[in-house]
Amino acid sequence: MENNKLNRLEIITKTLSQDLLGGRINILLGWEKGHYWWQSRPLFIRNEKELGNLVWDSFCAINLSRYLPELLKDYDKIGVLVKGCDSRAFNRLLQDNMVDRSRIVLYGLPCMGMLDYEMLLAEAGQEIDSIDEKNEMVIVQTKDGKKQVDRSKVLMAKCRDCLYPEPVVYDQMLGEPFDRKQPPERFNRVADLERLTDNERYTYWEKEFSRCLRCYACRQACPFCSCIECFVEQENPRWLGKAYQPSENFIFHLVRAYHGAGRCIDCGECERVCPVNIPLQEMNRKLIKDINELFGEYEAGLNASEEPPLLTYKPDDPSAFSEE
Amino acid sequence: MSSTLKESSPEFEPLIVAFCCNWCSYAGGDLAGTSRMNYPANVKVIRVPCCGRMSPMFVLRAFQMGADGVLVAGCHPGDCHYSTGNYHGRRRLSAFKRLVEFAGLEKERFAVRWISSSEGDKFAEEMRLITDKIKALGPNRKMRDTRWKTIN
Numbered sequence: 001m002e003n004n005k006l007n008r009l010e011i012i013t014k015t016l017s018q019d020l021l022g023g024r025i026n027i028l029l030g031w032e033k034g035h036y037w038w039q040s041r042p043l044f045i046r047n048e049k050e051l052g053n054l055v056w057d058s059f060c061a062i063n064l065s066r067y068l069p070e071l072l073k074d075y076d077k078i079g080v081l082v083k084g085c086d087s088r089a090f091n092r093l094l095q096d097n098m099v100d101r102s103r104i105v106l107y108g109l110p111c112m113g114m115l116d117y118e119m120l121l122a123e124a125g126q127e128i129d130s131i132d133e134k135n136e137m138v139i140v141q142t143k144d145g146k147k148q149v150d151r152s153k154v155l156m157a158k159c160r161d162c163l164y165p166e167p168v169v170y171d172q173m174l175g176e177p178f179d180r181k182q183p184p185e186r187f188n189r190v191a192d193l194e195r196l197t198d199n200e201r202y203t204y205w206e207k208e209f210s211r212c213l214r215c216y217a218c219r220q221a222c223p224f225c226s227c228i229e230c231f232v233e234q235e236n237p238r239w240l241g242k243a244y245q246p247s248e249n250f251i252f253h254l255v256r257a258y259h260g261a262g263r264c265i266d267c268g269e270c271e272r273v274c275p276v277n278i279p280l281q282e283m284n285r286k287l288i289k290d291i292n293e294l295f296g297e298y299e300a301g302l303n304a305s306e307e308p309p310l311l312t313y314k315p316d317d318p319s320a321f322s323e324e
Numbered sequence: 325m326s327s328t329l330k331e332s333s334p335e336f337e338p339l340i341v342a343f344c345c346n347w348c349s350y351a352g353g354d355l356a357g358t359s360r361m362n363y364p365a366n367v368k369v370i371r372v373p374c375c376g377r378m379s380p381m382f383v384l385r386a387f388q389m390g391a392d393g394v395l396v397a398g399c400h401p402g403d404c405h406y407s408t409g410n411y412h413g414r415r416r417l418s419a420f421k422r423l424v425e426f427a428g429l430e431k432e433r434f435a436v437r438w439i440s441s442s443e444g445d446k447f448a449e450e451m452r453l454i455t456d457k458i459k460a461l462g463p464n465r466k467m468r469d470t471r472w473k474t475i476n
Contacts, residue, residue: 202428202466239381247469251384254427258380261419290422313411320418321436
């Protein structure tokens with residue numbers, strides 16, 4: 001597998017270097033190794049030398065499509081490596097007219113799901129030197145020897161319920177599709193919360209949101225947060241105060257989630273980047289679940305030409321408020 | 325349970341904010357007034373062009389600044405002055421209502437009603453109903469800004 005992987009990376013690099021030298025693209029967005037072996041960070045490749053740093057491993061969780069709107073200001077033709085969720089994020093940005101399709105080349109990579117370092121640590125029980133992957137198994141190398149772990153046990157939260165591991169839109173596919181087990185029901189946690197009483201739910205969210213630092217990392221990483229000026233920073237009208245206040249935190253999170261109603265692609269980047277582990281996906285998924293129930297099944301980011309459910313209507317729509 | 329969820333006092337008078345669409349519900353309120361129908365003074369009416377104009381921030385801000393209940397009233401579906409505003413409003417407010425309930429707000433506290441300009445009696449009746457419901461529920465402390473003065 002390790003050998004296959006190297007070959008795979010070689011093939012990817014070869015194609016990309018041809019395109020980069022041939023002028024099909026001026027810049028390429030990929031990943032490189034971060035400070036630690038378990039980190040892969042974004043890499044902006046302009047020449048052959050920088051291409052040498054490219055990696056494609058099980059830690060390339062960060063969504064590269066989110067960098068495109070800014071990058072398009074400086075570069076004419078941009079190549080970008082996309083996983084399943086990145087490709088749907090691209091569709092999302094396309095729907096908001098944030099990117100120019102004709103100036104972007106999408107290189108598709110089917111994704112096995114990214115690994116969570118914290119969970120690997122928990123499985124190993126001590127410091128990890130390196131890991132090796134074999135099909136559905138991860139071999140964790142510690143100073144006391146090797147340990148085999150089932151891959152599904154150490155997947156990132158955002159990858160565990162992934163419905164579309166393969167890119168839904170691409171110009172060129174750089175990987176081969178693979179068989180993948182059906183993911184578990186993604187709305188279970190939302191349904192659990194729905195069964196609680198109002199006060200229990202409020203207490204739950206109050207506790208979760210009280211940790212919020214309002215760093216807005218969730219917004220920065222999010223492919224549906226594409227407003228030029230966000231409501232949290234708007235001065236006139238000033239929707240939200242700057243002070244730390246439980247009430248303001250509550251409102252920030254409700255409105256952030258609501259702005260994604262019918263637009264959230266369920267990629268889980270918000271929850272992944274949250275430094276205080278607020279379960280933001282539960283809010284997003286609640287909206288996805290309700291909109292599916294009320295206005296028909298819709299999966300954001302699959303088809304850029306399909307209108308999101310909250311931008312349209314039907315005269316005989318149901319409503320969530322009865323006249324009782 | 326958190327300290328923000330308190331018991332209500334016996335002489336509790338709720339504050340209810342009603343966002344009424346200019347063309348139907350606000351005119352309905354006018355009709356209730358000119359027809360000398362009574363409705364509780366707890367309801368403070370704010371006029372909006374259309375229920376499709378409603379921003380979720382209006383509702384949350386009201387709760388934050390002391391409202392015990394919020395009502396959005398618009399034209400009956402199909403009767404919108406702007407043809408489709410309330411169709412859009414119905415979708416958005418449905419999703420939003422479920423979201424605030426998911427966050428822990430009691431379902432009675434946020435209501436949406438269709439009231440036409442000829443339904444002065446319905447306007448007065450709905451205002452009475454929501455006031456009674458919220459009186460029974462007690463003051464809202466959820467999402468309330470603790471720096472804000474407490475009226476009750």
